[in-house]
Amino acid sequence: MLKGFRDFILRGNVVDLAVAVIIGAAFAAITNSLVSDIINPLIAAVIGKPDFSAIVWHVHLFHAAQDLAPGAKPDATAGAIQVGKFLNNVISFLLNAAVVYFVIVLPMQKLLSRFKAPEAVTTKACAQCLSDIPLAATRCKFCTQPA
Template sequence: MLKGFRDFILRGNVVDLAVAVIIGAAFAAITNSLVTDIINPFIAAVVGKPDFSAIVWHVHLFHKAGAAGAPDANAGVIQVGKFLNNVISFLLNAAVVYFVIVLPVSKLLARLNKAEPAPPSTKTCPQCLSEIPLAAKRCKFCTEPVAV
């Protein structure tokens, strides 16, 4: 029973997935810091706001009361700016993962797993120089007998 579980865990896919999840979680913190500490100051220099989180859309159709009976401050507020910040963070994550991990690994695997050239499936007729199948006994173009 435990042998099957051990074989399942030690198969390449499960271990690779576990490593990817752990590295992805750690990498998300780095990318979020990149967005908040490096990119957002540039946005603030151009736009005048430190990030997009201040962009909200107020929908005045809802007037829910809070716990104390006062109107809830967040009722009918759609946080568009926070969504934009998350989209920027996701796009940066995806770009870095692709250009730093996926692209180099795929090029390395392509270099390591170069396919051998396929064996020839045709031969040349000595009389008319046409391409004919290897198993042909006669050329289909000039009908000359050919050595097999």
């Protein structure tokens, strides 16, 4: 039983996934710092607020008098939808996605394309009608001329 579990854990995919999750968590901390320490001050310089967290949409809730204790006031945050915090998280996500794409995905695609073998030619042009026909064809299926 333990041997099967050990074989499962030591397979390349599981170890690679664990490393990717750990590096991803550290990378998220870096991009969150980028958003809070660099981008938000730029937003503050343009808009006048440090970030979007002050943007709140208030939904008016009607409380019945019997729901409240005598002399108590309704909670001011009960009907607040934190739109600004959501926008901050969207900015952070988009930065994470952009950095992962431009720093990891794009260079890996370029590197792998160098080692990719060229595709084998499977068709040839018909001398009569210039349509593509398979290499093994003896006649063109469009104009019936010998290939």
